Amino acid sequence: MILKGRTISGGKAKGEVVKIDEPLSFLGGVDGATGEIRVGNGGNVAGRILVFPKGKGSTVGSFVMYDLMVHGKAPAAVINESAETIVATGAVISSIPMVDRIPTIDIFRDGDVVSVDADEGVVEIEGVELKEAVSSAIMMNDKVLMLKRPDSCRSFPGRWSLVAGKIEAGETPVEAARREIFEETSIDVGTPDAALRPIYVREDAVLWKVHPFLYRTNMAKPVINDENEGFQWASVEDIGGMNTVPETEYAVNELLRK
Amino acid sequence: MDFTREEEAILRGEEGEGKRKAMELVTALGKIYGAEDLIDITSAHLSGASYKTIGDGGLKYLEDMVAGGAMVSVPSTLNPVGMDRGRWAEMHISPEFAEKQLRIIELYGSMGIKTTCSCTPYTGANVPTLGDHVAWAESSALSFVNSYIGARTNREGGPGALAAAILGKTANYGLHLDENRRPTVVIDADIDGSVFSYSLLGQAVGMAIGGGVPYFKGIDPCVEEAKTLSAAMAASGSVALWHAEGVTPEAGNHDISGLEVIHIGKDELEAAYSKLNTVDDVQLIALGCPHLTEKEMHDIATFLKGKRKVRDDVEIWFCTSAEVRERCPDDVRIMEEFGPVLADTCMVVAPIEGTFERTGTNSAKAGNYLPTLCSQKAMCRDFVKLMEVVM
Numbered sequence: 001m002i003l004k005g006r007t008i009s010g011g012k013a014k015g016e017v018v019k020i021d022e023p024l025s026f027l028g029g030v031d032g033a034t035g036e037i038r039v040g041n042g043g044n045v046a047g048r049i050l051v052f053p054k055g056k057g058s059t060v061g062s063f064v065m066y067d068l069m070v071h072g073k074a075p076a077a078v079i080n081e082s083a084e085t086i087v088a089t090g091a092v093i094s095s096i097p098m099v100d101r102i103p104t105i106d107i108f109r110d111g112d113v114v115s116v117d118a119d120e121g122v123v124e125i126e127g128v129e130l131k132e133a134v135s136s137a138i139m140m141n142d143k144v145l146m147l148k149r150p151d152s153c154r155s156f157p158g159r160w161s162l163v164a165g166k167i168e169a170g171e172t173p174v175e176a177a178r179r180e181i182f183e184e185t186s187i188d189v190g191t192p193d194a195a196l197r198p199i200y201v202r203e204d205a206v207l208w209k210v211h212p213f214l215y216r217t218n219m220a221k222p223v224i225n226d227e228n229e230g231f232q233w234a235s236v237e238d239i240g241g242m243n244t245v246p247e248t249e250y251a252v253n254e255l256l257r258k
Numbered sequence: 259m260d261f262t263r264e265e266e267a268i269l270r271g272e273e274g275e276g277k278r279k280a281m282e283l284v285t286a287l288g289k290i291y292g293a294e295d296l297i298d299i300t301s302a303h304l305s306g307a308s309y310k311t312i313g314d315g316g317l318k319y320l321e322d323m324v325a326g327g328a329m330v331s332v333p334s335t336l337n338p339v340g341m342d343r344g345r346w347a348e349m350h351i352s353p354e355f356a357e358k359q360l361r362i363i364e365l366y367g368s369m370g371i372k373t374t375c376s377c378t379p380y381t382g383a384n385v386p387t388l389g390d391h392v393a394w395a396e397s398s399a400l401s402f403v404n405s406y407i408g409a410r411t412n413r414e415g416g417p418g419a420l421a422a423a424i425l426g427k428t429a430n431y432g433l434h435l436d437e438n439r440r441p442t443v444v445i446d447a448d449i450d451g452s453v454f455s456y457s458l459l460g461q462a463v464g465m466a467i468g469g470g471v472p473y474f475k476g477i478d479p480c481v482e483e484a485k486t487l488s489a490a491m492a493a494s495g496s497v498a499l500w501h502a503e504g505v506t507p508e509a510g511n512h513d514i515s516g517l518e519v520i521h522i523g524k525d526e527l528e529a530a531y532s533k534l535n536t537v538d539d540v541q542l543i544a545l546g547c548p549h550l551t552e553k554e555m556h557d558i559a560t561f562l563k564g565k566r567k568v569r570d571d572v573e574i575w576f577c578t579s580a581e582v583r584e585r586c587p588d589d590v591r592i593m594e595e596f597g598p599v600l601a602d603t604c605m606v607v608a609p610i611e612g613t614f615e616r617t618g619t620n621s622a623k624a625g626n627y628l629p630t631l632c633s634q635k636a637m638c639r640d641f642v643k644l645m646e647v648v649m
Binding site: 006007008009010032059060062063064065066067068070083084085086088089091092093095 | 279282283286287289290305306311312313314315316318319415416417418
């Protein structure tokens, strides 16, 4: 599975992911002589694919990255959501391959084996397959239709979700959304009232590229098929308290803002 | 990004690895900020000169750059370093620090950079003119040349500015472009016009707006006042360009109708003052942030002449460039009765935290950085009030 990002500092590397979930200041955040990470869950950057959202803090951080390189403790590559000056400078002067504009770092897990081809700006997580799906919020009177996935379901068993399913070969996302809604609820929708750019959700060895849609309806009586074991009309506030598929609350809120 | 044939050749490494790396860095930074191409520069000013701030990683980086044959291709100057290179012992600097600091200066020098080591190169060593594209680091200096002179630079970092100096080019984005030099807010300033009031004004504006391009009404700053105003706004906020009606060269180019107007007067200056003052007594009084000009040296000497420092437990440092120190020997003689006139350094980039805990200054910039970069409690007052502490 290959993801396209943007080249910041050229080169190629392969290694295991060490991920930091917060913006990182190399000054104070990483020991320049040992590579030890002093924030988050700790660990060591040496020889790893270092993944974090973006840099922050003192401009001296660039030289901490250089120090890591001098001591043989530099990360094999850096992956950011959005590059800023300090880390980009550090990566270039220290010859550390670096890619940014990866949709979200949530798709990486500590220990993933990742190949980075920073010359081409691409990243590959080994053994992870990309699958495309649609996820549709059906809105009626400020309530969202939520479906309960059975425990036997192959992906996200036992969770609540929007009306979701895989895109089949030859289908556009909108076609897939309409088909899935009809199959799973017997509701026949027209064109979507809102759509979002794809959201990426990692589930073990699968990376879901999910296209979210919103449909408003005045009168709908869902008749669910055997893919789900129940449904409910939930208020937007309730979704946060339900055991949902990842990013459901986020997707609904973003769709409603459109 | 669009590259010329010459730039593409550099990127392919046809002019050596050093230039290729410099191009890779300038390009990476350009990409981040959405630059479409590179632009020729007429000068550079580099930060990252003090061993205290760049550490062993920075020193090794410079060693490797020099070993790779790096050489600047436009006139370039260097920011203050961690000590006066002749009088470091008076600053309580260790021989180990001094040795590394002297090596850093030597390395910059061997890349063709003028090692005057000042944060006010625009008063002598490196003076851009209106419309020049330059690549300057040092937030106070770059804001001064953008605003008071009308040269054009972004807030460059140390390695980025060095890469630009090597290439003679920087990425063309931000303040190199007309549309980003437009005012974003009007500041209706009501100050008493003293140098210190400009320091507090800058502090208050930085606190109020953070970033952006302020357009001032009601001020008429001379060089010294523009210097301290630039420094304060770059430290309390991230202002890299400002205009002053009837004063700065680009102020008249812009239509300010419809912009938000913020009033900065007595209340705002008082809030700025209390933010900067966290202690009532000091062990060190340090003046010259940014570096003292000839006029300031003369004003200080005139005030001090015939007076006496009575407190031996408080040191006074006067910080300026070697050039200015050389140009006013009579003033220096008077000032030396009170404390050393130090060249090439300042209280922010020197490792004063090894010696002092409480430091006084008349600079809002120093007032911001003394607590964060030097672990000091700070006193920030007008020069005359600072001198009252020791007299």
